[in-house]
Structure formats: structure tokens, C-alpha cells
Amino acid sequence: xxxxxxxxxISESELRFYRIKAVLYALVQRFEFSLAVxxxxxxxxxxxxxxxxxxxxxxxxGPHMPLRTKPYVEV
Numbered sequence: 496x497x498x499x500x501x502x503x504x505i506s507e508s509e510l511r512f513y514r515i516k517a518v519l520y521a522l523v524q525r526f527e528f529s530l531a532v533x534x535x536x537x538x539x540x541x542x543x544x545x546x547x548x549x550x551x552x553x554x555x556x557g558p559h560m561p562l563r564t565k566p567y568v569e570v
Contacts, residue, residue, distance in 0.1 A: 524567070531561035 505513075530537065532550055540547040540558065547558035 526564045527567050529563045531563045 536551045538549050538551055548560040549558055
């Protein structure tokens with residue numbers, strides 16, 4: 496088999512994964528993200544496998560990370 500006969504194929508689920516990555520990449524490039532609460536108010540869980548962000552005084556509402564977004568403007 497010659498290199499010209501090689502056919503590159505990916506499964507439908509892999510294709511969806513790459514499309515999601517492309518959309519996320521495009522979105523992250525076009526926006527600036529900042530914390531919507533003071534950094535001192537963010538605490539982290541102590542689980543070894545997954546770190547989760549909590550807001551001090553609102554731990555009962557579960558893990559969350561409030562972010563402020565605005566369009567990225569090149570200077």
C-alpha cells in the first residue's frame with residue numbers, strides 16, 4: 496500500500512469532539528474572563544481527583560465559579 500492509498504477516517508463521536516473543541520477555542524479567544532467575586536471569596540474543595548470552586552458563605556449552593564465576560568478588544 497502506498498502513502499497515497501492511506502485514508503484518514505475518524506468516528507462520528509470523534510468528529511463531534513473536535514467540533515466542540517473548535518467552537519470553544521473560537522469563543523475563548525474572543526472574550527476576556529474575570530472573577531465576578533473577590534478572589535479571597537473563592538475556596539476550593541479538598542478532593543484529590545477533582546478540584547471544585549465554592550464561594551465563601553454559599554457552600555450550600557454547590558460548586559460554582561461566577562465569571563464576568565466581555566468581548567476581547569485588541570489595543
